[in-house]
Amino acid sequence: MISIITPFFQSEKYIEASINSVLKQSFDDWELLLINDGSYDQTKDIALSFKDPRIRYFEQNNKGVSTARNLGLSKMKGQFFCFLDSDDMLTPNSLKSRLDIFNNNPNIHFVDGKVIKMNESLNTINQEWSPNFNGNPISDLVSLSGNSFLGLTWMVKRITGKNYQFETQLTHSEDLYFYLQLAREGGEYSYTEDSVLYYRDTPNSAMSKLKGLENGYRFIEKKIKNWDEIDNELINTYQYRYKRAMFLAYLRDLQPINAIKSIF
Known part of the structure; x- marks a missing residue:
């Protein structure tokens, strides 16, 4: 089953x-x-x-x-x-x-x-x-x-x-x-x-490897931008939330330069 x-x-x-x-x-x-x-x-x-x-x-x-x-x-x-x-x-x-x-x-x-x-x-x-x-x-x-x-x-x-x-x-x-x-x-x-x-x-834990996590979020962003099921407002929400999450995660990990890069 x-x-x-x-x-x-x-x-x-x-x-x-x-x-x-x-x-x-x-x-x-x-x-x-x-x-x-x-x-x-x-x-x-x-x-x-x-x-x-x-x-x-x-x-x-x-x-x-x-x-x-x-x-x-x-x-x-x-x-x-x-x-x-x-x-x-x-x-x-x-x-x-x-x-x-x-x-x-x-x-x-x-x-x-x-x-x-x-x-x-x-x-x-x-x-x-x-x-x-x-x-x-x-x-x-x-x-x-x-x-x-x-x-x-x-x-x-x-x-x-x-x-x-x-x-x-x-x-x-x-x-x-x-x-x-x-x-x-x-x-x-x-x-x-x-x-x-x-x-x-x-x-x-895999979640601790921040650069890989950021790359994953960016890969998904590129893919879903071409999906008819996803409108621009939802894309904007996705971008804001993953970039905010990565920014804070990098700061917690004492990586301020990567934190700044992650929001662009």
Whole structure:
């Protein structure tokens, strides 16, 4: 029923807990696709130590997380799919609570849920994020409101024959662009009130690499300017919000020159 795609690279510290969070799901009709993106630590051995037939293992040379996710997307068999980063964990009812929303409304294509952001040891809650949007999410995504997007937390109803792919040239914001492309093709977004993910805030979090994040925002800006679904006012909102976010992020990181450059 549900395909869960987990790419990993050098994740020996966290991968066992991540896989166990899938095994502990209250809904059990799932497959977990583990995609090894060229790890050379013990992550592969840990991944292969799980003998559950619902767990499928693939590997590639180190090509980046988007290419790894694309491999998982090409191999998935589920009617629905979602993603789980190798350092995060699903809550016990993560799959069931999102699937229930689909079952109650056949017009829904994307289902989200509450995310609990925790410290690296998962013993302190740093922040909780709750979605707050219903309908086609393309305008909400472009506006960077934070009402329908935190990261790869959606469960997606799979369209038979569709080729799902991430933009591999992006190192950051590839998740936002992936969702924008899905939303552009139509479909309604909704959410469960339940928590669906424990997000582990690690020192090496991708969001900490600011230049890559800025490049991702600028790539998306160039793409959506040509979309008929996006008007100039919404483009202006997107530009203002991402430039403001980058300006403040650079300042916090003591990069004043990059902060100034980011607003032009």
